[in-house]
Amino acid sequence: MAATRLKRRKFPTINEEFYYNQLENGMTVFLIPKESFKETLAVMSSRFGSFDTNFTVDGKKKSYLAGIAHFLEHQLFEMNNQKDAAYEFTKLGAESNAYTTFDKTIYYFSTADNIKKNLDLLQEFTSQINFTDMSIEKEKKIITQELNMYQDDSDDYLYQVILSKLYPQTSLAEDITGNKDSIDKLTKIT
Template sequence: MAALKKRYYPKIAEEVYLATLDNGMSLSIIKKKGFIEKAAFLSTNFGALDNRFYIDGKLQTYPAGIAHFLEHKLFEDDQGRDVTLDFVKLGADVNAFTTLDRTTYYFSTIDHFEESLELLLKFTSEFTSSEDTVNHEKRIIEQEINMYQDDPDYRVYLGCLQSLYPNTILGQDIAGSIDSIKKITTKDLKNNFDYFYRPENCHLVLIGNFDIEQIYRFVKETRSEFTISHKTVEKEKQPIEENIQKLDSLQMDISISKLAIGFKNVHFSDNYMRESILVQLLFNLLFGWTSPYYKNWYAEGKIDESMSIEYEVSSRYSFVIMTMDTAEPIRMSSLIRQVMTSADKQRLLTEEALDLQKKALYGEFLRSLDNIQNLGSQYLAYSDDGKTYFDFGQELMSITSKDLKDFFNHYLSNLVITDFVVFPK
């Protein structure tokens, strides 16, 4: 029988219990004393990028968007009913999301936690569907894709991502395209379910004020019937690379231009948590709201509060996308590029400035620990190489100005930049 291992983080007073169940599933139980709400996250290591992989050494290729499609279909039982209704009856709020590298199903509730957990584990453990219901779902997802085509913020972000990684799966919508969705069959969905929705490919995270032994025993008994597959599934490991496209644009019915600037780089180390923190610190120092550049641009009316910075770091890709509303998109692109390549930026990477940014980021980290849904998502995102999200603070505070400057020199020497603009018609 798999044994629970406790980890305690005294500086943040957090405790987590870890185990690998007999069927291979990873389990994390996060004890939140004093919390009334409880939540469960069932995540499978299968995301939008995983449409090419190997089964027993043989390459399998599927249409883009299949992970997201499967997420939709699992909410439908063998009678065609939406299982969300069963959660509602229990007073639980259930949802799911697909990212580049995983699909996660989760619920939160105050009462009937074990019944809700049993329901979550059941509906993610079986795939039953027909060609008719799959075709019906295609129309729903097509509507979803078309809806996003009318969203200028979405279009500028995806346009920039497509310019960074043209002709790759990373440059496509997580939901796929209307053409790729049409190609997905019931057999495709069943195959991918069998390949990836296996206990040994899943991570179950429970958050709340649990009786640890009781909830652990319940999970083991509930999952005991699911066994390990004998097939070997190997995901693509090669970094996603393609020569970037230069400035691209489109026109939409908007009142002010939207600019996205994309930065693509190669990895600095195999410690992806640390690299993600370094990226955040670097861009916050250069372009965050405390930066003199941000303050000047804001005072001059070149940008407004819409400016945001999104970071993605994994074993196969590393990119940053900055988006903003601006009446001067070409000028702003030029100014941001100048900041990245000028010697003047070095004055911003001081120990004092870094200390302020570390404290701000550490404060965000602490606040995230009291938001159950945010904590679950972050915990899953940072569960790698024997570390958990609770190691984030210690990793952050260990970074010095020399670490940051060394990282920046690496970043600058390997950097490629591109732009995408949505102009008003």
Template sequence: MESIRYERLQETLYFETMDNGLQVYVLPKEGFQKTYATFATKYGSVDNHFQVEGQEEVKVPDGIAHFLEHKMFEEPDGVDVFSKFSVKGASANAFTSFEQTVYLFSATEQIEDNLETLLNYVQNPYFTKENVDKEKGIIGQEIQMYQDNADWRVYYGLLEAMYQKNPLRIDIAGTIESISTITKDTLYECYNTFYHPSNMMLFVVGGVDPATVMEQVRSNQKAKDYQPQGAISRFFEEEPVAVGEAWHEVRLPVSEPKCLLGLKEVKNGLTGEALQRRTLTTKLMLDLLLGNSTQLYQTLYDEELISDDFGSDYSSTTEYGYSMMGGDTRDPKLLVKRLQEEINKVVATGFSQDAFDRALRKKIGGYLRMLNSPESIAHEFTRNRFRDSDFFDILPIYESLTVEDVNARLREHMNWDQLAVSVVVSP
């Protein structure tokens, strides 16, 4: 077991790679009663075309990562996994994103028993034709339910409008048509590829002893027979620079229209700290531009074009990047027009040093507060680690940023040729 000391944060991270390739990280938090654990695989909804080194190329149906997550809770003995956690005083859950699938629990007692349950059920798949067919109906209902959810539709409508080829544009759950072709054999193929320990990470944070956790995981993994597996290659079609659709409109019964603007970026080639730095710079830029204490926000609020649900965000990987901004509005077309007008004024002048300093202090404060949340630490650490970056490097990156960096990013990113708009309006 090795460790890294982050002196300024007063945190020590312990880590070890097991013989089968599983990466294990433990962050002890003295005085914390709650322990939070995530068992994650670098496998998300976009990973539908792949190849394991030495094997044939494979294409699988959309939605299979999410389908697999659902099926992992099926046990051969028929006992519900959630009840196993519950009787040990733990709360468990799981989720699938574009990039990863995460299984988790939180508890204040019987941590060793709950950790054993987490490791064992995720590493013991049980798929049959009968339980797979049954799940198709359940997930099909989930897909249909979200078709009536205006917030979901405006968000995915934006991704569909921006991207023409990247599987990011496809709902994480897939479609009713795509999940209908999933079989237990395709599930096992994806499971055996992406749930190999060498593609997974265990992160435990809270009132735990690192040596005890590591010894338990070593013992657990040694009892399981995993053969070495080659590297996994993921394939993506070349994404055109242009957005697919400038204006995407859906009609649903809503009390007020919903509007999201997206600025699309394509493959940037950035990895690790460079990608992390761009992401942090862009999020800081958006805060300076559209945060609820900015003049732009107040102007649009006074014009009754936005409400307090208005917000912005940025997401990026090596394969894609996009910012989005918006919320409920009385007039989507006018909101788009006014946002462009006001943002162009800011681009022309740039941000002041004083405004930058205030926004940066706010970001650093938010990051430091996050260190008191085991849940936030676990999810942010895992997400960053799968992108070859370090969650604990965020503070020094923030402190290295300058107002010139943020102004350059503002001018680069605010390219209206890359704009797509998604709206949900009443019939």
């Protein structure tokens, strides 16, 4: 594959610039050089969030459980080789994490060392998925704890109640993490 030149975009009002290019697979890559920074931050963003529960594929409608994007965010860290991506980043001297919003899922790491190896790991673990009954049950417990934590936080709880009243019968009415019922129903074929 031939190398493609990155395009440059300047923001003179804040004295910043970045470089970008869209790959053949549709992914857009951004590079924001920061000469004085010691650390590198890499982010992989997918346009798949909690809104995305209904799809039409080959003329057939398919619905997924509330919280499926958040579940996949967690599940991707369990790599096909039975390794934990977060632990692998740590071994390479990086901090990593992920989060899901209404319209996207974000995976990222920051490091001062092993940038290429960490980039390879980010690409590897976000482009595969490993579903086992054991890993699904493990993640269901973790996500249930996370949901309980959010419901114990009065600000988070009130925010979700307001959304559910303003937008009933929509994806906005559901917590990004799903609900206890949708989490319980998660299986390999969900």
